[in-house]
Amino acid sequence: MLPKRVERPALANAEKADVVIIGAGFAGLSAARRISELDPKLRVIILEAGVIGEGAAGRNSGFIIDLPHEVSSEDYGGDSSRKAKEDIIRSRRAIALATEVAMERGWGREIFDPCGRYSVAISEEGDRHLVSYAEQLKKIDEPYRLLNGSQIADITGTKAYASALFTPGTVMVQPAAYIRGLADSLHEPVEIFERSPVLSFETAGQGWLVRTPKGSVGTAKIILANNGHAESFGFFRGKLLHVFTFASITEEFNPGRLPGDRKWAATPALPMGTTVRRVPGAAGDRILIRSRYTYHPGQVAGEGTLVRAGAQHDKKFLARFPGLKDIKMEYRWGGPMAVTLNSVPAFGEVERNVFSACGCNGVGASNATAAGIAAAETVLGHTSELTEIFSRYDVPKSLPPQPFITIGAKAVLTFREWKAGAE
Incomplete structure (x- = not known):
């Protein structure tokens, strides 16, 4: 949906x-930007295996969320208040960086929109979760x-939703345009090389030699910002769950066919429910549907998985917008995320002068951005509220051996999707 972009050259x-x-x-990219802020004289080289905006970041659904993601009072159990506030600090640091980029680039709301989000419920259980979550937000003085x-x-x-909860802090982005713009905001001595997959890195004197x-590239320090592919270099093996989620977006339709606002974004009341966005355009509007989670230890999802996810999207779309039953999906895609058993990031110094900002655990626009900022600060020895938060995370727990992890992961995902039901 974006114009073709001129790629950066490969490392040669x-x-x-x-x-x-x-x-x-x-x-x-967030790590590189933060390094430039702290020490603009440092030469930073970013090596991207593919093309900027065409990987998992560009396939994001565009929610930079400021609050704990799952709409459930269970998020606030135990040492709940401190955890919630730390999650919010982390996410809002990510939003602050994104806001700085948007202001520099002069973006309009079609790329960067601080519009907030709706959490929507279809079932009575979903209604209860929203009320419970609202009560928890009140306890930590968050607006909602x-x-x-009728109001939603x-x-x-659509009359599909029984209730909703609006929170104002989420920013919505056009993810591929955002990632492209974030890359373009970087300037010398930062340099990006695309289509330059890192094959290996090895010690070289007091530093490292990175090969494509x-x-x-000979370097003093390395930041791993490749999420699940940290495992490809031998780190966090047996500690990362590779989960794909999928989305479909409709062809353009006449906005007059669907009443209500032409632009809104909604996440489900129950975990692993259905995310929906309405996206306006000059030639018409589109509806995005995101749902379906599958486990792929090899970090590759086949065409059949995408077809099955798409069939589910069609059902979700029809249930919510029966008046648009003739509108077809134009694009379908999937993207991976790395999840840890104890929901902590795969973060920190994993070998001498090798730092990881991986294991996003979903909500990648918020979590990965914050991890990148914290990794940059850690690399340069800069202490901040964010680095202190990341320093307190436990290490990722080891997963059960195969085939138990595959059996267990698939069973848990299936059960949670069943539990989400119509949501």
Whole structure:
């Protein structure tokens, strides 16, 4: 949906850098930007295996969420208040960086929109979760607004939803445009090389030598910002669950066919329910549907998985927008995320002068951005509220051995999707 972009060249020579960042998604680009802020003289090289905006970051659904993701009072159990406040600090640091980029680039709301989000319920259980979550937000002095079925119908143009909860802090982005713009906001001595997958890195004197198919970089420090592919270099093996989620977006339709606001974004009341966005355009509007979670230890999801996810999207779409039953899906896609058993990031110094900002655990726009910022600060020895939060996380727990982890992961995902029901 974006114009074709001119790619950066691939690495083809022997280079030197102060820091090499592996991966040009939310984490890697945010880390580079933060390094430039703290020490603009450092030479930073970012190595991206593919093309910027075409990987998992560009396939994000565009929610930079400021509050704990799951709409459930269970998020606030135990040492709940401190955890919730730390999650909010972390996410709002990510939003602050994104806001700075948006202001620099002069983006309009079609790319960066601080519009907030709706959490929507279809079932009575979903209604209860929203009320419970609102009570918890009140305890930590976070603003919200509860809406009944009629009020959310006025916004979404559908009577499918029984209730909703609005929170104002979420920013919505066009993810591929955002990632492209974040990359373009970086300037010398930061340099990006695309189509430059890192094959290996090895010690070289007091530093490291990073190898790609046609070039190499000698560097003092490395930041791994490649999420699940940290395992490809031998780190966090047996500690990362590779989960794919999927989305479909409709062809453009006449906005007059669907009442309500032409632009809104909604996450489900129950975990693993259905995310929905209405996206306006000059030639018409589109509806995005995101749902379905599958486990793929090899970090590859086949075409059949996408077809099955798409069939589920069609059912979800029809249930919510029966008046648009003739509108077809134009695009379908999937994207991976790395999840840890104890829901902590795969973060920190994993080997001498090798730092990880991986294991996003979903909500990648928020979590990966914050991890990238914290990794940059850690690399440079800068202490902040964010680095203190990341320093307190436990290490990722080891997963059960195969085949038990595959059996268990698939069973848990299936059960949670069943539990979400119509949501």
